Amino acid sequence: MESPAAPPVHPERLDRMAGPWASLFGEHARNAIAGWSNAAFDQWHTRRRLAGLVVHIPRHPDAVQRVLLDNAANYAKPRIVRKLIAPLVGRGLLSAEGELWRTQRKIVAPSFAPGAVAALTGTMAQAARAAMTDWPDSGTIDIARTATDTTMRIIAEALFSGDPRLVTPQATKHIAAALEAAGSVRLTAILGLPTLRLNHVARAGARGQRYLRETLTAIVRERGPEGGEDFLGGMIRDLHQRYPGGEAVALAIDNAATFYLAGHETTANALCWASYLMAGAPGVQERAREEARAALTGDAATLPERLPYLRQILDEALRLYPPAPRFDREALGDDVLAGETVRAGEIVSIWPWLIHRHRRLWENADAFNPERFAPGSEKTRHRFQFLPFGAGPRICVGARFATVEALVILAHWLSERRFALVPGEVPDPVGQVTLRPRGGLRLQLSTVD
Numbered sequence: 310m311e312s313p314a315a316p317p318v319h320p321e322r323l324d325r326m327a328g329p330w331a332s333l334f335g336e337h338a339r340n341a342i343a344g345w346s347n348a349a350f351d352q353w354h355t356r357r358r359l360a361g362l363v364v365h366i367p368r369h370p371d372a373v374q375r376v377l378l379d380n381a382a383n384y385a386k387p388r389i390v391r392k393l394i395a396p397l398v399g400r401g402l403l404s405a406e407g408e409l410w411r412t413q414r415k416i417v418a419p420s421f422a423p424g425a426v427a428a429l430t431g432t433m434a435q436a437a438r439a440a441m442t443d444w445p446d447s448g449t450i451d452i453a454r455t456a457t458d459t460t461m462r463i464i465a466e467a468l469f470s471g472d473p474r475l476v477t478p479q480a481t482k483h484i485a486a487a488l489e490a491a492g493s494v495r496l497t498a499i500l501g502l503p504t505l506r507l508n509h510v511a512r513a514g515a516r517g518q519r520y521l522r523e524t525l526t527a528i529v530r531e532r533g534p535e536g537g538e539d540f541l542g543g544m545i546r547d548l549h550q551r552y553p554g555g556e557a558v559a560l561a562i563d564n565a566a567t568f569y570l571a572g573h574e575t576t577a578n579a580l581c582w583a584s585y586l587m588a589g590a591p592g593v594q595e596r597a598r599e600e601a602r603a604a605l606t607g608d609a610a611t612l613p614e615r616l617p618y619l620r621q622i623l624d625e626a627l628r629l630y631p632p633a634p635r636f637d638r639e640a641l642g643d644d645v646l647a648g649e650t651v652r653a654g655e656i657v658s659i660w661p662w663l664i665h666r667h668r669r670l671w672e673n674a675d676a677f678n679p680e681r682f683a684p685g686s687e688k689t690r691h692r693f694q695f696l697p698f699g700a701g702p703r704i705c706v707g708a709r710f711a712t713v714e715a716l717v718i719l720a721h722w723l724s725e726r727r728f729a730l731v732p733g734e735v736p737d738p739v740g741q742v743t744l745r746p747r748g749g750l751r752l753q754l755s756t757v758d
């Protein structure tokens with residue numbers, strides 16, 4: 310069997326799953342993708358009881374389809390998770406339910422339609438090129454950091470007209486801290502335990518949350534009810550047409566935070582893991598580079614369409630390292646999921662991390678093989694065994710934006726630079742809210758002639 314330290318790396322698998330209380334302390338508490346048993350990647354369903362709370366983890370694609378699509382009305386975002394993320398994203402699109410969710414989704418959907426996203430490829434390309442100007446000709450870079458800086462610049466430019474307050478190093482630091490704290494308090498909050506703000510992570514997280522909310526509040530208030538000519542402006546105007554003034558402003562701030570956060574951290578992780586996988590597979594990288602160099606000579610708006618092999622690599626990276634490794638629902642009524650009974654009030658956790666590496670769904674599941682996503686391969690897969698962006702009515706509204714963005718950036722980077730692994734360095738994937746490399750991920754760079 311492959312060593313977990315060989316690329317693509319993953320946390321060690323245990324003979325037995327870590328006990329429920331391990332979720333509260335030690336590595337498993339800090340890292341959601343650690344502490345899983347081999348059996349977790351072989352069995353279809355896990356039911357865990359933790360301090361009176363029942364959590365189901367279905368892996369069978371039929372069960373996942375029932376939760377996210379066929380019986381989606383029975384599965385809401387858990388109240389406890391909504392409470393946990395409320396200080397950051399309030400009642401914005403990510404956490405809203407019912408009519409409030411439907412109205413907000415309708416307001417933002419046109420901004421993520423194919424034509425609207427295609428119009429942004431120039432902004433994305435510019436940010437990709439700008440990132441490279443800071444790179445040395447040869448030597449190492451932290452690809453996690455450069456990916457985050459690049460996607461942050463793009464989201465700020467594309468949705469908020471490049472407001473300088475959203476791209477400072479201070480903003481990066483505060484966001485990382487806020488996400489880390491949200492990840493680490495998640496379980497204690499799910500159990501209803503007090504979330505102590507005593508340790509360093511929680512204190513930095515609270516500061517990060519405050520900074521982000523205050524900055525976005527200032528930006529929204531300065532815009533006034535007319536909003537301005539960008540995504541934020543359009544949203545502000547639309548909200549004012551549908552809600553009273555105070556409510557419209559509150560929802561605009563909540564959604565500004567939602568889109569700013571959800572819109573760059575995840576894509577940055579996808580870029581980072583795709584670059585790492587290509588660094589460990591020089592033949593794959595060379596083929597992608599040839600494709601990218603040829604594709605870059607054509608019309609910029611249709612660039613992603615000329616990158617089918619890079620798209621296969623991206624999908625394989627999203628399979629092996631899903632940037633959202635889990636997301637949760639709460640059952641509103643009783644249900645049966647592929648033979649397993651779920652009761653009202655119980656939590657159902659969907660784990661792309663487990664489903665994407667499940668041995669009964671994928672051959673040689675832990676190996677990097679972009680050929681899995683070769684044209685026509687979708688016919689051999691269940692739609693619900695590959696869900697980096699979720700599925701059903703709550704599918705990621707930014708999925709197209711993220712895919713186009715990742716392809717445009719990678720094509721530019723590959724066309725000018727070659728990535729290699731740094732000898733002796735092994736990344737440490739850690740699942741907090743997103744799946745990122747702990748402490749960054751260094752890659753060796755060289756120029757391409």
Ligand code: HEM
Pocket residue numbers: 402403404414567568571572573575576579631632633636637696697698699700702703704705706707708710711
């Ligand atoms: C590779 C990048 C991304 C990944 C892997 C990702 C993943 C996800 C997933 C799994 C969900 C569904 C969560 C659930 O059902 O509970 C989601 C929802 C969402 N995502 Fe993304 N996302 C990415 C990029 C983006 C971008 C670029 C944006 C915005 C610019 C965005 C905005 C949102 C929003 C607002 C929702 C909530 C949608 C709703 O509930 O209607 N995401 N994302």
